[in-house]
Amino acid sequence: MLETKPKHPSFYLISSAVDGNENSIEKLLQFYDPYISKCCLRPLYDEYGNVYIAVDMELKGRIREALMKMISEFEIAVS
Structure with a gap:
């Protein structure tokens, strides 16, 4: 049976990363690593x-840095 990757990170992973959990931030960066590399x-x-090719x-490092900055500034609105 083939294992499929999720199409998006879980809410728990995102909220944990926003709260500053370093492991969650690294998991988010790993999740987007193939896309960042392709870009x-x-x-x-x-x-x-x-x-x-x-x-x-250098560009990949700058994108990762920008993503970490966005994660730290992200606000989750709960209604």
Whole structure:
């Protein structure tokens, strides 16, 4: 039986991350890691002019940092 990944993080994980739980923040970052990596793909050229597609680690770090900042500033409205 194939195991399917959830399409979105659970409310508990999000609320725990917003409360500052470091493990939950890391789990959220891991959840979005494939998407972030795909967004950070850039063409790189070697000395012979060959093109390679690679993850721009500097850009990925900046996106992860921005996501952590958004998590810390996120407010959950309960009605």
